[in-house]
Amino acid sequence: xxxxxxxxxxxxxxxxSNDRLLKALGEPGNWLMYSGNYMSWRYSGLNQITTENVxxxxxxxxxxxxxxxxxxxxxxxxxxxxxxxxxxxxxxALDAATGRVYWTYVHRNPERTFNCCGKVNRGVAIAxxxxxxxxxxxxxxxxxxKGGRELWKTxxxxxxxxxxxxxxxxxxxxxxxxxxxxxxxERGVSGFLxxxxxxxxxxxxxxxxxxxxxxxxxxxxxxxxWKTGGASTWNSGAYDPDLNLxxxxxxxxxxxxxxxxxxxxNLYSCSVIALDAETxxxxxxxxxxxxxxxxWDATQVPVLFNGDYQGKPRKLMAWPNRNGxxxxxxxxxxxxxxxxxxVRQTWVRGFDAKGxxxxxxxxxxxxxxxxxxxxxxxxxxxxxxxxxxxxxKLLYTFARDERRVFTKDQPPHPTTAPDxxxxxxxxxxxxxxxxxxxxxxxxxxxxxxxEARWTHKVVSPPWSGVMSTAGGLVFTATLxxxxxxxxxxxxxxxxxxxxxxxxxxxxxSFFAGGKQLVSVPVGDVLITFGLD
Amino acid sequence: xxxAIWAASIAFAQDGATLFQEHCARCHSIAGRGGAVGPDLAxxxxxxxxAQLRKALLEPSAEIFDDFATATAGGVTGxxxxxxxxxIQLRLADGSMRTFPRASARRTGASLMPPFRSLPAPHLxxxxxxxHTLRGQPVEARPRQRTIARLAESTAWMTRPSREEEERPExxxxxxxxxxxxxxxxxxxxxxxxxxxxxxxxxxxIALDVQASALEANRKQMPPxxxxxxxxxxxxxxxxxxxxxxxxxYHEFAEPEKMLxxxxxxxxxxxxxxxxxxxxxxxxxxxxxxxxxxxEELRTEIEPAGFxxxxxxxxxxxxxxxxxxxxx
Numbered sequence: 001x002x003x004x005x006x007x008x009x010x011x012x013x014x015x016x017s018n019d020r021l022l023k024a025l026g027e028p029g030n031w032l033m034y035s036g037n038y039m040s041w042r043y044s045g046l047n048q049i050t051t052e053n054v055x056x057x058x059x060x061x062x063x064x065x066x067x068x069x070x071x072x073x074x075x076x077x078x079x080x081x082x083x084x085x086x087x088x089x090x091x092x093a094l095d096a097a098t099g100r101v102y103w104t105y106v107h108r109n110p111e112r113t114f115n116c117c118g119k120v121n122r123g124v125a126i127a128x129x130x131x132x133x134x135x136x137x138x139x140x141x142x143x144x145x146k147g148g149r150e151l152w153k154t155x156x157x158x159x160x161x162x163x164x165x166x167x168x169x170x171x172x173x174x175x176x177x178x179x180x181x182x183x184x185x186e187r188g189v190s191g192f193l194x195x196x197x198x199x200x201x202x203x204x205x206x207x208x209x210x211x212x213x214x215x216x217x218x219x220x221x222x223x224x225x226w227k228t229g230g231a232s233t234w235n236s237g238a239y240d241p242d243l244n245l246x247x248x249x250x251x252x253x254x255x256x257x258x259x260x261x262x263x264x265x266n267l268y269s270c271s272v273i274a275l276d277a278e279t280x281x282x283x284x285x286x287x288x289x290x291x292x293x294x295x296w297d298a299t300q301v302p303v304l305f306n307g308d309y310q311g312k313p314r315k316l317m318a319w320p321n322r323n324g325x326x327x328x329x330x331x332x333x334x335x336x337x338x339x340x341x342x343v344r345q346t347w348v349r350g351f352d353a354k355g356x357x358x359x360x361x362x363x364x365x366x367x368x369x370x371x372x373x374x375x376x377x378x379x380x381x382x383x384x385x386x387x388x389x390x391x392x393k394l395l396y397t398f399a400r401d402e403r404r405v406f407t408k409d410q411p412p413h414p415t416t417a418p419d420x421x422x423x424x425x426x427x428x429x430x431x432x433x434x435x436x437x438x439x440x441x442x443x444x445x446x447x448x449x450x451e452a453r454w455t456h457k458v459v460s461p462p463w464s465g466v467m468s469t470a471g472g473l474v475f476t477a478t479l480x481x482x483x484x485x486x487x488x489x490x491x492x493x494x495x496x497x498x499x500x501x502x503x504x505x506x507x508x509s510f511f512a513g514g515k516q517l518v519s520v521p522v523g524d525v526l527i528t529f530g531l532d
Numbered sequence: 533x534x535x536a537i538w539a540a541s542i543a544f545a546q547d548g549a550t551l552f553q554e555h556c557a558r559c560h561s562i563a564g565r566g567g568a569v570g571p572d573l574a575x576x577x578x579x580x581x582x583a584q585l586r587k588a589l590l591e592p593s594a595e596i597f598d599d600f601a602t603a604t605a606g607g608v609t610g611x612x613x614x615x616x617x618x619x620i621q622l623r624l625a626d627g628s629m630r631t632f633p634r635a636s637a638r639r640t641g642a643s644l645m646p647p648f649r650s651l652p653a654p655h656l657x658x659x660x661x662x663x664h665t666l667r668g669q670p671v672e673a674r675p676r677q678r679t680i681a682r683l684a685e686s687t688a689w690m691t692r693p694s695r696e697e698e699e700r701p702e703x704x705x706x707x708x709x710x711x712x713x714x715x716x717x718x719x720x721x722x723x724x725x726x727x728x729x730x731x732x733x734x735x736x737x738i739a740l741d742v743q744a745s746a747l748e749a750n751r752k753q754m755p756p757x758x759x760x761x762x763x764x765x766x767x768x769x770x771x772x773x774x775x776x777x778x779x780x781x782y783h784e785f786a787e788p789e790k791m792l793x794x795x796x797x798x799x800x801x802x803x804x805x806x807x808x809x810x811x812x813x814x815x816x817x818x819x820x821x822x823x824x825x826x827x828e829e830l831r832t833e834i835e836p837a838g839f840x841x842x843x844x845x846x847x848x849x850x851x852x853x854x855x856x857x858x859x860x
Contacts, residue, residue: 080631081629093629095619095621095629095631097631098618098619098631100614100615100616100619100621100631101613101614101621102613102614102621102623102629103613103629104815106813106815108812108826110677111677111679144564144568146568146623146627146628146629147561147567147568147569147627148568149561149564149568149572150564151564151565152564
């Protein structure tokens with residue numbers, strides 16, 4: 001581990017080659033993609049900060065984003081330079097050791113954009129000397145990582161179509177392509193996942209997450225419901241270079257809480273899709289929640305790991321889902337291996353051999369509001385990152401253990417017309433119940449069984465993800481802004497900092513100025529911690 | 533013969549393009565292609581005359597913009613990107629960004645660009661000729677997205693002591709190339725920051741404004757001997773003026789398209805219009821965003837209304853300055 005640290009301190013070639021992205025684990029001083037590496041581990045190989053010395057962790061610098069929007073960005077760090085997005089769609093390059101700004105790139109959106117849940121962005125991707133940011137008005141933009149200048153800008157889709165499209169997630173670079181998702185599952189859109197040529201900005205492929213007429217599984221939507229079926233792709237994905245497969249989660253079908261006119265399984269909503277990186281062709285899919293009625297998006301980051309399952313080495317995928325279950329899949333074939341609830345759940349009796357849930361009646365949304373179903377609309381897991389540690393071989397997740405209110409309504413036809421009484425939203429947020437019956441918990445799961453090794457309970461269901469480190473720590477933050485480091489083996493809280501504002505992002509760690517640093521956005525401030 | 537000259541000049545310019553790639557592209561970009569150490573040169577021909585380009589190539593340190601001031605630190609020199617009491621952020625000649633302790637840094641007052649004195653004269657001329665072809669990309673009309681600002685009534689900002697230094701009115705008026713017998717309209721003249729200065733240069737100045745109080749203030753500051761007309765409203769007579777100054781007012785036009793048509797019609801043959809607006813792109817300006825405009829907004833609204841962009845003033849620290857003529 002010492003050798004790795006030394007390597008990380010050396011100035012490396014500024015170009016982020018494909019090889020560097022593939023071997024991101026080998027340069028723990030940098031944070032080269034949204035989830036840290038292609039397996040979505042959100043794991044840092046740095047071990048300067050340990051269970052022994054974490055008590056001495058202090059604030060080193062702040063970056064003030066000056067925004068009233070949620071600050072959901074995961075920064076990248078490349079050879080001492082941090083690339084961060086701030087709302088709405090600005091990229092900031094700053095010195096990772098001091099937080100001082102080098103340059104800012106500003107993309108201006110029109111006044112009206114249509115993301116469901118704030119004018120947010122979750123970060124950039126890098127390839128070579130180019131950064132990629134997708135925007136709320138459905139552009140994908142390449143920016144010179146040194147100069148901060150725009151190299152190309154491609155319009156992905158009309159952001160005012162249907163009830164409104166947006167692109168808030170972090171893109172993923174795979175070889176010569178940048179893969180970009182979109183949002184709008186609450187607005188009657190038609191989902192897709194796109195790939196663009198990193199050099200030219202030309203679209204290489206588009207995968208429709210709702211089968212088009214003539215394609216397989218087209219018949220899983222009644223009538224014309226496929227046209228407005230949602231199934232967006234609003235978070236980031238993962239990549240397996242050996243299988244050459246891109247994995248991405250898809251959102252709920254539309255309308256969220258009313259399935260009357262979209263009878264059927266509604267493929268490929270609430271699913272994981274495995275696409276050929278070259279062509280965008282579907283290799284396999286698994287639907288976690290057929291005919292979803294609870295807005296249980298499967299837009300979590302796919303965590304890839306290898307392990308012995310029932311005595312045989314397998315290429316696996318771990319997936320704590322919004323619907324309350326932890327899933328283990330074979331990522332080469334999509335084979336369902338197991339599902340186990342990791343929070344309270346009321347809607348499934350069991351699973352058949354193919355992983356289809358045996359659904360318990362009575363959990364459907366009702367006009368007066370169903371208050372007895374677990375988990376709630378924001379799920380057990382949501383978009384916040386999970387983490388996998390190759391040292392403990394545990395999967396860490398920050399779960400929401402709660403119930404909410406599910407109300408069935410009659411959404412109007414989706415539109416973005418400014419004078420429309422309702423813009424096609426069927427999205428409802430209800431207050432949560434008292435902390436005694438509605439809480440958050442950081443969990444360490446055995447990914448091969450779904451058994452919890454430890455649970456660290458907190459007062460509120462969270463919106464922060466987790467990061468594990470080679471120093472034996474798990475970093476995360478609560479909704480109230482308690483930034484904390486837990487012992488990765490026991491879940492014991494070893495250090496905390498009172499940030500005192502909401503946290504809507506996941507921590508990262510990197511090396512700058514001779515120190516291991518940890519950054520996490522709290523409120524509208526990116527706080528960076530380090531040892532003296 | 534004319535054709536031969538034209539062909540020769542094209543060949544010359546193409547040669548210049550090769551020279552640009554060879555000598556300039558490591559630091560300068562054209563529409564994002566190239567280095568980011570120096571300014572982008574996509575529309576340098578709109579900002580610089582050939583004589584100015586020659587001077588910039590031979591004596592790069594003679595004039596350096598604030599954004600490209602340099603410092604040395606840790607044995608290297610770079611463009612200053614940011615600084616505080618503890619550290620300084622530099623962009624080095626290879627484009628990379630570095631942070632150094634503030635104490636070790638010293639401002640140089642020199643450009644990072646080397647003087648091109650050893651370039652053979654024909655190459656220098658070819659390069660200049662090529663640079664003088666770079667007029668940016670033509671723009672297309674598109675639906676207006678910005679919010680039209682309410683009329684600004686705060687006079688404190690418009691009478692701030694630093695305004696002359698920051699808005700450089702005499703240099704701005706030089707760009708209009710006014711003649712003694714010109715009639716010039718100051719559109720949205722306000723309190724008269726420009727009106728009196730125009731009046732001293734020309735036969736007649738028309739102060740046009742929709743606010744009577746502004747025209748009253750304007751009248752009070754008018755220097756003696758100036759032939760000034762104070763006109764309340766938003767109309768000028770057709771073919772009545774040689775030049776238009778639209779300074780810090782375009783963003784408040786309630787109906788920009790109608791106003792542009794009126795302004796275009798008001799110009800005599802050979803007339804020109806200079807539009808000044810605070811830059812929307814620049815972070816940290818102490819002005820509400822609706823009272824600022826981006827270069828793209830200005831171009832996509834004004835050019836499709838029958839104007840041709842002739843010159844971009846790039847010496848204003850906070851503002852855009854665009855000189856238009858009537859498009860054929």
